[in-house]
Amino acid sequence: MNKTPLYEMHKQLGAKMVDFGGWEMPVSYSGILKEHQAVRTQAGLFDVSHMGEIWVEGPDAEKYLQYLTCNDLSQAEDGQCQYNILMNEKGGAVDDIIVNKIDSHTFLVCVNASNTQKDWDWFQKYAAHFKVKIASKSEDYALIALQGPRAEKILQNFVSEDLSKLKTFHFRPDVIASPSERGNSPSALGGSFKAKVLISRTGYTGEDGFEIYCSPSEASFIWQKLLEYGTPLGLLPCGLGARDTLRLEMAYPLYGHELSDEIGPLEADLGWVVKINKGNFIGKEALLGKKEKGIEQKRVGLLMIDKAIARADYPLFWGEEKVGWMASGTYSPSLDKNIGCGYVRSDLARIGNSISVEIRGKKKLARIVSTPFYKK
Amino acid sequence: MNFPEELKYTKEHEWVRLKGNTATVGITDWAQEQLGDVVFVELPEEGEGVEKGDTFGVVESTKSVSDLYLPISGTVVEVNDPLLDAPEIINDDCYGEGWMIRIEMSDKSDLSDLMNAEEYEAYIKEGE
Numbered sequence: 001m002n003k004t005p006l007y008e009m010h011k012q013l014g015a016k017m018v019d020f021g022g023w024e025m026p027v028s029y030s031g032i033l034k035e036h037q038a039v040r041t042q043a044g045l046f047d048v049s050h051m052g053e054i055w056v057e058g059p060d061a062e063k064y065l066q067y068l069t070c071n072d073l074s075q076a077e078d079g080q081c082q083y084n085i086l087m088n089e090k091g092g093a094v095d096d097i098i099v100n101k102i103d104s105h106t107f108l109v110c111v112n113a114s115n116t117q118k119d120w121d122w123f124q125k126y127a128a129h130f131k132v133k134i135a136s137k138s139e140d141y142a143l144i145a146l147q148g149p150r151a152e153k154i155l156q157n158f159v160s161e162d163l164s165k166l167k168t169f170h171f172r173p174d175v176i177a178s179p180s181e182r183g184n185s186p187s188a189l190g191g192s193f194k195a196k197v198l199i200s201r202t203g204y205t206g207e208d209g210f211e212i213y214c215s216p217s218e219a220s221f222i223w224q225k226l227l228e229y230g231t232p233l234g235l236l237p238c239g240l241g242a243r244d245t246l247r248l249e250m251a252y253p254l255y256g257h258e259l260s261d262e263i264g265p266l267e268a269d270l271g272w273v274v275k276i277n278k279g280n281f282i283g284k285e286a287l288l289g290k291k292e293k294g295i296e297q298k299r300v301g302l303l304m305i306d307k308a309i310a311r312a313d314y315p316l317f318w319g320e321e322k323v324g325w326m327a328s329g330t331y332s333p334s335l336d337k338n339i340g341c342g343y344v345r346s347d348l349a350r351i352g353n354s355i356s357v358e359i360r361g362k363k364k365l366a367r368i369v370s371t372p373f374y375k376k
Numbered sequence: 377m378n379f380p381e382e383l384k385y386t387k388e389h390e391w392v393r394l395k396g397n398t399a400t401v402g403i404t405d406w407a408q409e410q411l412g413d414v415v416f417v418e419l420p421e422e423g424e425g426v427e428k429g430d431t432f433g434v435v436e437s438t439k440s441v442s443d444l445y446l447p448i449s450g451t452v453v454e455v456n457d458p459l460l461d462a463p464e465i466i467n468d469d470c471y472g473e474g475w476m477i478r479i480e481m482s483d484k485s486d487l488s489d490l491m492n493a494e495e496y497e498a499y500i501k502e503g504e
Contacts, residue, residue: 016412032438033413241412241439307460309416309436330438331415338416360418360434 004049005142005216009223013237021114023050026239035242036333039205042234043148045226046243048211049219052116052138054123056107060130065099065107068126068282070265072275076101081169081200085265085273086119091286093259093268095119098202100171108173108198108213110143112255142219146226146235147209147246154230155210158222159199168208171200177214179225193221204243206250206374249332251301251341251371257312257327258299258341266290267343269299269371297324298349301371302357304338306364310357316342317356317363323348326357332373339373340366377500378405380471384487385496388445391471392490399448402475403435403466406500411437414463419476424452428486432477435466444476448486454478 001024010017015026026047028035038044056065062073071084080101086094095115100108111119120136127134146155152163160176178194195218203209214222227235244254253259258268265273266287276287304310309331316324329340344355351370356363379385384392389407393400408414416436426432431443432452456475459465466474481487491499 027439028412031413033415245438307416308418309441311441331436333438 002050004047005219006047006049006144006223009220010047010237015237015239018240020050020240023113025050026237028239028241029237032239032241032245033333035236035238036245038234038236039148039207039238039242039246040334041149042236043146043150043154043230044205044236044238044242045223045230046145046147046238047143047223048145048243049142049216050113051143052111052113052119052136053141053143053213054109054111054120055135055137056109056123056132057105057134058130058132059105060132061107062104064127064130064132065109066279066281067130068123069097069099070274070276070281070283070287072278073099073101073107074104074278075275078103079170079172081171081202083169083273085259085270086122087264087281087283088261089283089286090262090264091266091283091290092261092264093255094122094261096253096255096259098200100198100200102173114256140215141213142216144212144214144219144223144226145203145209146212146230147203147205148207148235150230150233150235151207151209154226154233154235155199155212157229158225159197161199163210166199166201168201171198171202173198175199177212177218177222193225195222197222204252205246206252206372207246244328245330245333248328248330248339248341249334249372249374251373253341254328263297263343266295267297267299295346297343298346299327299341299343300349300355300368301373302326302329302340302342302355302366303369303373304340304357304364304366305354306366308357308359308364309338310340310342310359310364310366315358316344317358318345318348319356323355334374341371344368377409378471379493379497381493383471384447384490384492385499386445386447386490387499388447390445390447392447392487393475394487397481397484398453399450399479399481400475401432401447401477401479402470403444404496405470407442408467408470408474411435411440411442411467413437414466417459417463417466417476419455419459420452422452422455426450426452426479428483435463446479447490448479448481448483450479450482452477453480
């Protein structure tokens with residue numbers, strides 16, 4: 001299995017490790033419920049270095065990315081992060097991504113760990129048609145996510161930027177991270193450490209937070225320093241288990257569940273990501289066709305009424321009729337209820353509708369509710 | 377990790393406490409640790425006849441669903457109902473308040489392939 005640059009940190013902290021798409025990753029350190037709670041009330045620290053990065057540069061950089069995706073990058077300002085979807089010709093999703101726009105000639109694209117190779121192949125396929133230089137940089141980056149209400153206070157100890165001025169879904173590319181910043185008392189660990197990192201005010205939890213792109217050799221030090229600054233404020237290291245319960249409470253899609261080669265933004269209730277009039281792009285025709293004919297399945301948020309947990313792939317019923325499937329489901333720590341996202345026949349996708357989930361041969365009642373499930 | 381001497385153990389990581397003809401069943405410290413936070417448990421009905429090797433319910437964490445296997449045949453005479461509303465008791469006290477079901481045994485020879493604490497601990501070490 002692949003190991004991230006922070007592997008030793010996880011072992012030192014006694015993390016429970018798991019195989020996630022070929023990566024040996026921490027699923028939890030002190031317990032999923034405790035970690036989830038920490039992110040919602042204080043702060044959590046996540047290693048997401050398994051995710052991939054692709055640099056796109058050149059006179060056609062924006063034109064090229066506009067062609068590959070359904071959101072409108074011309075609407076993003078320099079220094080803005082845009083949630084976007086790499087489209088295929090059928091109107092399905094190759095991947096969902098974050099595009100960091102340095103300027104219209106320079107982009108850092110962050111892609112899902114499970115799709116790193118697939119996306120890189122896709123990018124290469126189309127790059128030849130544009131005046132653009134692309135580089136696969138996944139090995140050159142570690143990625144640390146610091147999420148929660150205390151995130152800004154914790155990170156501010158360590159960086160030169162005034163984080164209160166960094167708006168949500170914006171980033172700064174060359175931030176100095178150093179323990180000697182902000183006049184802190186020197187600590188035992190490397191007072192002379194200095195790193196240049198990219199910090200974006202983004203995340204996958206629904207809380208305020210930051211994602212820190214640094215070089216692999218700097219990752220351990222940054223991780224340890226953040227824990228040092230943050231532990232007195234309630235910061236906990238958090239694994240993939242809490243990452244999943246947090247994102248599901250926000251009804252954020254997870255590729256392979258809510259999105260796939262067959263399931264695109266229209267089915268996935270991500271119509272807001274599609275700017276159909278922005279010009280030509282892969283999948284535009286298919287999307288126009290779907291809008292005209294109507295889509296067959298729609299994603300909904302489901303709240304379990306009967307005492308049971310609905311999980312991915314469990315079939316969904318309307319009376320005796322099978323009408324869909326669960327994409328993701330779990331226990332929600334913040335709501336103390338069982339929730340999930342599912343796909344149902346479009347005409348049934350109405351808030352308030354009762355849908356049954358077949359769990360181990362028995363039908364358990366659920367109700368379609370509005371999302372996100374968790375609201376502050 | 378704790379494996380009380382007076383209990384018997386199964387390969388599916390359940391423990392059995394014997395008292396006369398009654399067997400109390402739960403999951404071991406190793407099992408609850410592996411699961412992480414237990415958020416849901418499904419148990420059988422009292423009065424149900426059960427066969428050794430069948431599943432008698434499930435125990436779920438946020439990330440996983442695990443079947444619970446019957447170590448012996450008989451009739452379910454008692455179910456630990458408080459677990460249904462407070463499944464976390466299984467994490468806190470898996471051998472005490474976290475007991476799951478009580479069975480009136482129908483065939484005592486079922487007990488012959490249960491392990492003692494030492495054998496169970498060795499079994500776990502083998503698997504690691």
